[in-house]
Amino acid sequence: MINYMKLVHFEVKRFWKLYAGLALLIVLGQLAIVFFGAKQYKNMLKNTVVDTIDGRTGGEIPSLSITNIIDSPIFLLTIMLGAAVLIIYMFFIWCRDWFGKNTFAYRLLMLPTNRMNLFFAKGTAIFLFVFGLVAMQVILVIIEQGIINSIVPKDFIDDLGFINSLNQSMLGVLIPATITGFLINYGLGLVVLITVFTVVLLERSYRVRGIIMAVIYCIATGFIILLPLLIQDWSRNYFYSGELLLMEIIFCALLVLCGLLISRYLLNRKITV
Template sequence: MKQYIQLTNEEIKRSFKLYVIVVLVMAAIELVSVVAQVMYHERKVENFMELNRVSVAEALKQIDTLGYSEASSFFSYMTLIGMAIVVIYAIQIWYRDWLGETKYIYRLLMLPGSRASIFFSKLTTVFLIIVSFIGIQWCVMQLGFYLFDWLIQPEYQNQIDLSPVQNVMSEFYTTNLIDMGIILAISLFIVSFIFLLILIERSFRKGKAVVKIGLEIFIAILIAYITVLFLDETRILLETEELILTIGISLLYFMYIIWKSLRLLQQKVTV
């Protein structure tokens, strides 16, 4: 446990500066996009009024008012970019140890005790980054809403669209603890699967590694397909029973991913 905590702390310190820079840049872009959308909308209304010699109310009938979901539309793209960055980081957190000038992976693999602490320290680091990213993004969205409400003139604002989170974003940034738990569980599952594929690539020669990676992806798709097909075609289970079955299959496969990854790290990956 002590080794796991030390390695997790080390991984966090190695990534902290870059993570802070990325988060600040993304937050700045998102907030600036809200300001830009408000300014663009007001300029659009004013230009329409000047060209057509009409009042604000008449101009807004043609152009429409601006809601926060429209002003924060750029947030969706930044969220997708954030997801892509997390996936890239999940890959980079392993390969930087092999490809770096110091070959840090040699020090890790030669540490006394179980190598499981190496795996779980990296998994914990990525998971903490996912949790913190969601939390920070939520705070930025709330801040963006207050910024929007402060900047825009009342008559220009869509009074119906008062929620800081709308449409697709509401599915991802939910306050429901069960939904949030599902999102984090899926994120952890995906990261674990990426780790497994990386460890397979590091454990075998290129040709054999490609075959085994392809096999693992095929197995994952097959299990998902059979599960969905069974639930759709049979209709013999209640909704609660279907949920329990899905969770059970997911947990079993997740346990397989962890077991296979640890086995590769312990027995196949060598100095």
């Protein structure tokens, strides 16, 4: 356990500067988007009032909700940026250890600890980074709602409440309102993480053949994840939603177990020092 915790700390330490830069970019980007979005809405509101006073038809402007800004393409771009960086890092966290002449991966594999600790440490680091960004996003939503409240008149704000604001926006994917939604979303994330790690280890173990094996493995994984939906379609909606959810959980658990077993075999038997 001590070796595992040391490896987790080591992996977090290697990425924290880039991660801090990414977090700062997301924070500044979102705050700027919300600020100027609220300012633009207030200007539209003023122009409508002026047009009405001058006898021109200003038209009605719907009340502003934070979900209007969250679901805007430019705001979603900041979320996609964070997701893209972490997805790339899932590959890079393994691949960088093999870069250069004196490959650092072999030094890690020679450590007096179970090699799967290295696997779990890298996976834990990724999830810590993910949950760190999610926690930051929760705080940002509260701050962003405060920015809107300070700029736009209260009568023109559609305050849905914190939970409803998340549920009715794209952030509901990152921050599900129910435990079931959380388990489904992040359970699938765990499957993706272990699949990516297994794919990298296949390539490192078998090179060209490993790439072919990795492609086949990814296709098989995707098929198994979609299998409950295919079964429902083939059976013409025979199963209840709860039964489909149970099937999905079982299939995902099998994928996780399969990925761990394959990775353990590759680390212990195929990647030699």
